[in-house]
Amino acid sequence: MDTGAAIVPVDFLGRAPAPPDPPSFVNLSITMRCNLRCHMCDCPNIKVSEPTPDRWLAFIDRLGDWLPTGTQVLVTGGEPMLHHRCVDFVERLASYGLKVALNTNGTLLNVDKVERLKDAGLSILNVSVDGLAATHDRLRNGPGSFQGIVDILHYVGKHTDWTLHVVPVINAQNHREMPEVVRFFTADPRIKAMHFQSVIPTMGKPWDDGFFDRDALWPKSSDEAEAIVATLETLKEMKRDGARIDNPEAQFSVWQRYFRNPRNGLTGNECRVAYGSLIAQSNGDLTFCDVFGPVGTIDDDVRAMWESTFAQNRRDDMSRCNLPCNYRVNCCYDESTDPAPADAT
Ligand SMILES: C[S@@+](CC[C@H](N)C(=O)[O-])C[C@H]1O[C@@H](n2cnc3c(N)ncnc32)[C@H](O)[C@@H]1O
Ligand code: SF4
Ligand code: SF4
Numbered sequence: 002m003d004t005g006a007a008i009v010p011v012d013f014l015g016r017a018p019a020p021p022d023p024p025s026f027v028n029l030s031i032t033m034r035c036n037l038r039c040h041m042c043d044c045p046n047i048k049v050s051e052p053t054p055d056r057w058l059a060f061i062d063r064l065g066d067w068l069p070t071g072t073q074v075l076v077t078g079g080e081p082m083l084h085h086r087c088v089d090f091v092e093r094l095a096s097y098g099l100k101v102a103l104n105t106n107g108t109l110l111n112v113d114k115v116e117r118l119k120d121a122g123l124s125i126l127n128v129s130v131d132g133l134a135a136t137h138d139r140l141r142n143g144p145g146s147f148q149g150i151v152d153i154l155h156y157v158g159k160h161t162d163w164t165l166h167v168v169p170v171i172n173a174q175n176h177r178e179m180p181e182v183v184r185f186f187t188a189d190p191r192i193k194a195m196h197f198q199s200v201i202p203t204m205g206k207p208w209d210d211g212f213f214d215r216d217a218l219w220p221k222s223s224d225e226a227e228a229i230v231a232t233l234e235t236l237k238e239m240k241r242d243g244a245r246i247d248n249p250e251a252q253f254s255v256w257q258r259y260f261r262n263p264r265n266g267l268t269g270n271e272c273r274v275a276y277g278s279l280i281a282q283s284n285g286d287l288t289f290c291d292v293f294g295p296v297g298t299i300d301d302d303v304r305a306m307w308e309s310t311f312a313q314n315r316r317d318d319m320s321r322c323n324l325p326c327n328y329r330v331n332c333c334y335d336e337s338t339d340p341a342p343a344d345a346t
Contacts, residue, residue, distance in 0.1 A: 020308040021316075023067060024279040026333055027074045031057065031090060033205070033283045035080040037106050038142045039131075041170060041218055043205035044079050052285040052299060054086040058093055060281065060299035065097030067304040073100045073125070079283060082109035088117045095122025102127060104168070107150040108143060115157055125164045126157060127196065132175040133182060140175060158191030165192050166247070171256070172200035172218035173225055176232040180239060187245045194247035197236070198331040199256045208292050208324060213263045220260060230257045252334045254341035259325050266323040267330070269339040274328045275316040277335075279307065290328045293319055 035045040052060075064074070074094050081087050082105055094101045102125035103118070118126075131140045134147040157163060167186045171179060179197070186192050200219065202212035213219050220226040233253045240246040255268060275289035282288055286295035287306060296315050297306040306312055329339065 021276060021313075023069060023072065023304075023307065024277055025072065026278045027064065027068065027072065028278070028280040028332075029057075029061075029074060029076050029090065029094075030078055030281065030283045031076060031081050031087060032084045033079040034083045035078065035106070036083060036108060037080065037146070039106075040140050040142070041172065041200055041203060043203050045205075047205050047283075049284045051283060054089065056285065056299060057086070057090055060303070061090060061093045061097075063303050065094070065099065068097070068099060070098035071100055073102055075102045075104060075127075077104035080106055080109065082114065088114075088121050091118060091123050092121035095124075100124045104129070106141065106143070106146070107153060108146050110153045110157075112156060115153070115161065119161050119163075123161075123163060125166065126161075127166045127168050128154065129168050129170070130182065130186070131169050131172075132178045133185065136175050136178055140172075154189070154192070158189060166194055166196045167192055168196050168198060170198045170200050171229070171232070173220045173229065174218055176229045179232055180235050183236070183239060183244055183246060192245065194245045197246065197248050197253075198327075199259060201325065201327050201330065204327065208326065210264065219263075223261075226260045229260045233257050233260075249334075249336050251336045251339075251341035252330075255330065255334070255339055258342045259330060263325055267325055267339050268342045271320040271338070272322050272329060273320070273335060273338045274333045275312075275319045278328060278333050279303075289315060289319060290326060292322070292324060292326055 032051060033044045033047045033049045038045060068074075076087065076091060076094070078084070081103060084090075091101050091103065101123050103123055104127045107128040128150055130147070130150060131137045137147040138144050154165065157165065169175070169179060169182055183195050186195060202209050203216070220229055233256055236246060237250050237253050240250060258265060258268070278289055280288045280290070281299050285299045287297040287299060287301065287303065288295055293315065296312050297303070
């Protein structure tokens with residue numbers, strides 16, 4: 002008789018293996034909609050049927066019952082501030098003692114929204130900034146958006162105790178400005194740290210490494226690649242000299258190799274992202290990354306899914322993947338799996 006129960010593999014002594022630890026990185030992508038059209042991101046062009054707010058809230062309740070207090074949950078998108086219940090989601094997450102972070106392009110933050118997010122219990126604000134004023138506004142197709150971010154960060158710094166991160170995506174068009182971007186933002190003592198990302202093939206589109214041959218954000222020659230390598234070396238030196246940059250140096254070294262030859266694969270032997278990362282996608286699917294398909298939906302018992310044989314098999318499949326994807330090189334970068342390559346500089 003099929004009981005529907007998961008078949009639990011046992012070792013040679015008949016013991017079931019310990020269930021995997023809960024994820025340390027949970028990402029709620031609450032919408033794909035966005036008010037900007039950044040060059041490196043196609044999220045706003047994805048047509049998604051979004052779950053109702055009640056489905057999100059029920060999912061958050063299941064997360065809250067499962068995740069250890071203090072686990073960081075990132076609310077993102079698209080532009081999460083476009084979702085009319087974004088603040089309610091933050092509040093419900095925080096009510097479970099989870100540490101709630103918000104990724105935003107900053108353009109929809111105003112005094113009223115900041116005060117509401119403060120009351121809701123937000124802990125961390127990550128604001129994307131892709132250059133000094135002219136470059137940022139051009140890459141993000143948002144005239145005036147740089148100055149808007151500077152102004153609202155000033156207010157946030159004075160009126161909240163949030164941990165503030167400025168998050169640039171390094172690419173062929175903006176890398177030369179990055180040392181100045183660090184100096185500009187970290188002159189404000191309320192900015193905890195710069196957190197860099199490297200550009201990956203257009204976000205929101207299926208993985209396509211043709212990006213590396215044709216996209217204007219990718220270096221078009223080995224000289225251009227070497228110029229980015231040199232910028233990354235400067236950022237390492239600034240960090241050594243005490244600049245508030247929270248990426249590990251090894252991550253910059255991995256990117257140096259990546260910008261020289263993105264098809265080299267990464268330095269580690271296996272992808273471990275699925276052991277630490279859980280993503281609730283804007284259509285309600287649960288995934289471990291953006292490339293491998295769903296492992297469930299937000300309506301499922303999330304803990305049972307995480308501990309299931311199906312999830313374990315997916316982790317095994319993913320372990321053999323070696324793409325320089327957003328999770329592997331950026332948000333879930335793990336020095337222990339992808340150490341600095343010997344030929345970094
Ligand atoms: C998709 S956005 C969602 C949150 C918000 N709309 C924002 O821009 O911060 C999340 C992060 O991904 C970054 N991003 C977008 N496209 C990227 C790409 N092709 N490579 C690396 N990072 C990218 C953004 O700069 C942002 O920091
Ligand atoms: S990076 Fe963020 S702000 Fe830019 S288009 Fe994508 S979702 Fe919108
Ligand atoms: S390396 Fe492959 S399996 Fe691992 S997170 Fe990236 S795309 Fe997913």
